[in-house]
Amino acid sequence: MVIKVGVVGGSGWAKVSHLPALAGLTAFEVTAVATTKRESAERVAAEHGVPLAFADAGALVAHPDVELVVVSVRAPEHTKVIRAALEAGKHVLSEWPLTVDSAEADELAEAATAAGVAHAVCLQGVHAPDVRFVADLVAGDRIGRLEAAIMVASGGPLGGATIAPELAWGAEPTGGNTVLTIMAGHFLATLERMAGPLAEVSARLPRLYDRVTVAGTGETVANRVPNQVLIHGTLHGGATASVTVHGASGPPDGFLIKLVGSGGTLTATPPRPGTYMHWTDWDISIDGERANVPDTYRTVPFHPTDGPVANIAAVYQEFAQAIGEGRSPHPDFHTAARHHRLLAAIERAAHTGTTEEIS
Template identity: 75%
Template structure:
């Protein structure tokens, strides 16, 4: 049994990590930590967890914790990760790994040196639909891949209104923008299917100098982009075109189009209001619908229920890696590489030229 301690047990963790871990064989949530004892105790009571902490270091050091889950705001990730590594514990981090590409590399090397399993929660990497599309492309179902197109909605980021409580997302230092969160997840999913980007040109338009805060009547300064526009080349030579557009409401879905020498594959959501890394897809090859085989769906969760299914699939991989004594996929090194990709997007947008992805 892998005993998990979740740091940042309210908010996102409460609707993703905690239910995913509770629903999987081989895991037990033994501890939670938040910023204060009262909220930690409340989260522990709500989820039936025996231990509650107001200090992440104390959670990481506890002998009843084998795996530390980092689900706090991005600027706080590095400190919790280091506490887990110092305690010799396996560690899972939410994406983004940190707010600085150089620090992401540092954390990846530190985690490897610690000899623990380390992984980053990029749910699209474990989407059964994305894995099935990857296998179709690899098997030559559309011939040689020639171009990949992705259009996706990044709501509620990037629009004229930001939900109350998310004002910090208008500051790049917060690590939660349409580039870092939405484009990060979407690009990781696209690369899972079509292969890595090697170079690109990009634009990061910003439509709003200020944004409204929900229905409060307040406005705040905005220093982050509204859209991510990218044109590039994949490792196999195919071209890639990506548009992630912002909005102030519920995301209106996504479109993936993979054009090959012998056919075209398209994918989109089966229901409205979902992100591509959270849900199941409608996949068509040559206009004919193709069903994802049941063997790709390995968790006891319905993808119609939101992000829990793909988060659970991620934890299945983490569990296998711990039991088999091997690196998890994707690990902190993969996360650091994705940070470098997003940094290349920013450089390309500033220079107006092409940038390579190291």
């Protein structure tokens, strides 16, 4: 069975990630794209060989040749499109974050279950081959009992003193596009896939700049979001967790993951500069000895050097398999809602100076 897909927001992020990923998978056929302007929708459709182009997301959702609606617009606009898709009885795959409010994320999860459709959120690090390999090593006691999980990563180009013009709207918390919601959101999902879920957190969210410069313009805009994310916590298994996501004005400068166990230490770093942990393959070692990811973990027709396309393709592969097996894709809206509660707990912990349990 081929799943017919309509992509809402086809001229932005989806153009360089979702559309190429779908083009490489035989289980899907992109039948429609929608943008806010007819001209851009038709241009994207022509570039990707898509038969239908819309300037109205509602028209795409209602079309009979769309079975799965992909939501790849700005986060504040997600809920409207998702609700329309659920009311139309269509499957939904939403970009992360699911929405901009934790309570609303819970409501969307319940609505998706009530609609009886397949629903998923694009936290693609969960399906990265290297992440799944490390998760299996930890679960298989390759490093003994996990005692500590440490992660340091760059959140650039978010969180710095300068911001790109196309990202300036993210300087307001209502935009849902911050170093906490986007960068730490993806990175924490990746870490929890390997080390297990966080049970409690304490945090700091320093805001270093009241105003940030819009690159190339000399103008400044008010900044009401954090520039850094500092988290300490414990995992359900008892191990400690320490996470730092630092803002930067330019591209990311790498990451370091250390999983310390009673029988060894696993370390992961990027093989190439300028990429994020949920986009790329990793250099993995245990006590200084390289651990190579078996080819069996690489299940999509893309290479890690293709950037985010490879792991997003893995999300779609999981979606198709879940539908074929009559189960919910992972991560689904309920997982996304729990992840929103995690980020909300981090914000409360930073505000109150207390330790917050993750519901």
